[in-house]
Amino acid sequence: MLHLTAWTLGRVFPSTAALPGLDAIDTKPFIRQLAREAPFTIRATLWASVLLFNLTPLLTLGIPLPAFLLSPARVDAHAQKLSGSNIYLLRQIVLMLKTIGGLAWGAMPELRAKFEMPAYPEDSGRWRQS
Amino acid sequence: MSGRHVAFQEGAAQAFDADYVVAGSGAGGAAAAITLARAGFRVALVEAGPWRDPEDYPSSMYGTMRDMFADWGQLVAMGNPLGKDAIIPIVQAKLVGGTPIINSAIVVRTPGDVLADWRERFGLGDVFNEASIGAKQDQIERELSVTETAGAGMGPSGAAMLKALIDRGAEGHAIHRNVRAACEGAMQCLQGCKRRNKRTANFLWIPELQNERGGIVLSCAPVDRVLLENGQAVGVTGRWQHPQTRQKGATFTVRAKRGVLVAASATGSAPLLQRSGIRLPALGQGWRAHPGAGVVGVYPETMDMHKGASQAVASLQYRESIGIKMEHLSLPMELFAARVGGAGQTLMHKLEDYRHCAMWVNAVRADAVGTVKQNWLGGVSVTYQPTKKDLERLRTGSKMIAEMHFSQGAYKVLPGVFGMKSEIGPDEVHLFDTAPLDNRCYTWVLSHLFGGCNLGKDPQTSVVAPDLHVRGVRKLHVVDAAAIPTTLGVNPQHTIMAMAMVAAERLVGA
Ligand SMILES: Cc1cc2nc3c(=O)[nH]c(=O)nc-3n(C[C@H](O)[C@H](O)[C@H](O)COP(=O)(O)OP(=O)(O)OC[C@H]3O[C@@H](n4cnc5c(N)ncnc54)[C@H](O)[C@@H]3O)c2cc1C
Numbered sequence: 001m002l003h004l005t006a007w008t009l010g011r012v013f014p015s016t017a018a019l020p021g022l023d024a025i026d027t028k029p030f031i032r033q034l035a036r037e038a039p040f041t042i043r044a045t046l047w048a049s050v051l052l053f054n055l056t057p058l059l060t061l062g063i064p065l066p067a068f069l070l071s072p073a074r075v076d077a078h079a080q081k082l083s084g085s086n087i088y089l090l091r092q093i094v095l096m097l098k099t100i101g102g103l104a105w106g107a108m109p110e111l112r113a114k115f116e117m118p119a120y121p122e123d124s125g126r127w128r129q130s
Numbered sequence: 131m132s133g134r135h136v137a138f139q140e141g142a143a144q145a146f147d148a149d150y151v152v153a154g155s156g157a158g159g160a161a162a163a164i165t166l167a168r169a170g171f172r173v174a175l176v177e178a179g180p181w182r183d184p185e186d187y188p189s190s191m192y193g194t195m196r197d198m199f200a201d202w203g204q205l206v207a208m209g210n211p212l213g214k215d216a217i218i219p220i221v222q223a224k225l226v227g228g229t230p231i232i233n234s235a236i237v238v239r240t241p242g243d244v245l246a247d248w249r250e251r252f253g254l255g256d257v258f259n260e261a262s263i264g265a266k267q268d269q270i271e272r273e274l275s276v277t278e279t280a281g282a283g284m285g286p287s288g289a290a291m292l293k294a295l296i297d298r299g300a301e302g303h304a305i306h307r308n309v310r311a312a313c314e315g316a317m318q319c320l321q322g323c324k325r326r327n328k329r330t331a332n333f334l335w336i337p338e339l340q341n342e343r344g345g346i347v348l349s350c351a352p353v354d355r356v357l358l359e360n361g362q363a364v365g366v367t368g369r370w371q372h373p374q375t376r377q378k379g380a381t382f383t384v385r386a387k388r389g390v391l392v393a394a395s396a397t398g399s400a401p402l403l404q405r406s407g408i409r410l411p412a413l414g415q416g417w418r419a420h421p422g423a424g425v426v427g428v429y430p431e432t433m434d435m436h437k438g439a440s441q442a443v444a445s446l447q448y449r450e451s452i453g454i455k456m457e458h459l460s461l462p463m464e465l466f467a468a469r470v471g472g473a474g475q476t477l478m479h480k481l482e483d484y485r486h487c488a489m490w491v492n493a494v495r496a497d498a499v500g501t502v503k504q505n506w507l508g509g510v511s512v513t514y515q516p517t518k519k520d521l522e523r524l525r526t527g528s529k530m531i532a533e534m535h536f537s538q539g540a541y542k543v544l545p546g547v548f549g550m551k552s553e554i555g556p557d558e559v560h561l562f563d564t565a566p567l568d569n570r571c572y573t574w575v576l577s578h579l580f581g582g583c584n585l586g587k588d589p590q591t592s593v594v595a596p597d598l599h600v601r602g603v604r605k606l607h608v609v610d611a612a613a614i615p616t617t618l619g620v621n622p623q624h625t626i627m628a629m630a631m632v633a634a635e636r637l638v639g640a
Pocket of ligand 1: 158176221225230233236238351578611624
């Protein structure tokens with residue numbers, strides 16, 4: 001699931017000539033952290049979205065194969081069509097992937113540098129214990 | 131007279147005593163607690179979330195969802211998602227100091243028409259009126275350093291919106307915020323202002339309550355139930371919860387001689403009363419909001435949403451005529467990525483324009499009424515959908531915002547409406563007129579929430595009587611957004627804080 005999630009987020013946020021995407025970095029540490037820290041509902045919704053993204057090329061492209069077996073161009077067409085699907089819940093899948101993927105993408109130091117924004121310092125996560 | 135702070139605890143049950151206990155330390159809870167503490171009462175403030183100091187606030191949006199948002203922002207308002215209803219995210223914080231720590235710090239006085247309406251329809255004039263609310267709002271503005279946004283706080287997107295409003299002949303203003311003039315416009319309002327420029331209770335009122343007024347603060351301490359004995363509230367109980375692992379800790383009980391004030395927010399207070407065994411016909415009913423959605427303009431020059439305050443400019447021009455409040459709202463890149471349409475290469479090409487994008491939003495003074503309740507899984511369910519009329523309001527407002535973007539030189543607009551073209555040019559603004567009236571086609575977000583324990587005279591339609599006590603129970607009060615019986619059409623924190631202070635002061639005098 002870890003590899004499939006990383007691959008899927010990389011397809012939703014692929015690199016372009018101008019911008020690095022999530023396929024340019026190893027998102028597995030991010031996904032592991034999320035799996036460790038996020039509540040069950042968030043994790044379950046993410047895993048379900050990854051699975052549905054991969055199982056729906058039949059609906060978008062008429063191809064009875066999982067997305068991870070398609071060529072890069074076809075996966076891209078699938079991602080785009082899914083995000084514009086007439087079925088609301090399918091659109092929500094992409095929204096979930098964008099919401100979670102966006103957290104990793106927007107924090108990429110190389111991307112922030114491109115936009116002339118400072119890299120984020122580490123979040124301490126501290127709170128008052130007494 | 132120094133008090134105590136007790137964070138997450140394991141092991142044996144712990145008990146505390148106070149004059150008053152306040153459950154929830156956000157806009158309403160903190161304001162009520164400090165008022166009671168200054169009057170000499172020993173107050174216990176019990177908060178579900180942890181106490182974070184500004185130095186420890188996160189910078190990234192991942193950290194913000196993890197450390198600041200209530201349960202990672204997973205609460206949503208739903209109708210029937212298999213039918214025609216949308217899933218709408220509800221944003222709130224779970225922290226000592228509550229949602230004001232992550233909010234945009236916009237301070238707007240309670241409009242006179244709202245108070246007049248409450249007087250006429252709900253009989254609230256004796257308690258909440260221009261004089262009582264106004265006096266507390268003066269005090270809040272002084273104590274929280276409310277100033278008009280200027281200088282670096284304005285940012286290019288805010289400045290463009292202000293000019294667009296002026297060019298249109300519409301009212302527009304730099305927002306008043308509980309932010310010191312030193313604001314550097316780092317666009318970190320949502321993550322919490324690490325520079326302490328945003329003045330919030332977690333480093334002002336709550337330390338005062340603990341260090342100078344002998345108060346007790348329990349953090350990481352979600353209240354499970356209000357303790358009721360012989361028709362009277364006598365305290366609260368719950369179990370500490372670790373803010374990272376969510377593991378349950380020891381049981382706590384706080385007994386309060388004089389009374390219990392509930393301030394767990396519009397999504398928390400009604401469920402808390404329900405869990406406590408209170409059964410009133412109106413409990414959990416009458417839930418309202420200002421659903422909001424934005425329109426993005428793409429400009430030839432950089433608009434750099436990361437510069438300036440998260441929100442710097444607003445317009446009240448259409449509050450009464452249409453039922454919308456327009457605001458500039460800058461989003462961090464992480465959230466902007468989810469707001470922009472498409473996926474894959476199409477999405478990325480749009481995101482290449484991030485520095486050239488400005489987003490302006492409409493907060494709708496919605497007619498929609500929903501419910502909030504404790505669900506069988508132990509969580510909270512909110513049922514709420516904007517009405518057709520609300521969608522029309524948004525559509526009208528979105529069209530105006532698109533016109534405003536084009537008036538300032540945007541070369542395209544991203545309407546953010548499914549069923550419309552994903553990008554429109556200056557000649558295509560009319561397409562908003564036929565945009566679908568379907569909630570599933572808009573990226574609604576709910577952040578101004580009201581009701582569930584509505585104030586009023588009629589026992590059938592209200593939970594809290596005009597003297598602020600919960601009907602049928604002695605010494606139990608609701609002092610947060612949950613008690614507000616209507617939408618306001620303006621940002622609510624100032625009203626919530628002032629109402630909580632007025633309510634607390636009445637207890638002092640009683
Ligand atoms: C992103 C965002 C931006 C906003 N911007 C503005 C703005 O600029 N201006 C404005 O006026 N308003 C703004 N608002 C709205 C405003 O912040 C809220 O209306 C206001 O904070 C609500 O006050 P409250 O006391 O009802 O709830 P909150 O401030 O949410 O406080 C409730 C507290 O109770 C705690 N709690 C919940 N359940 C329990 C329990 N069982 N036991 C103990 N504690 C519990 C919560 O953890 C929370 O800390 C914004 C909101 C958001 C989300």
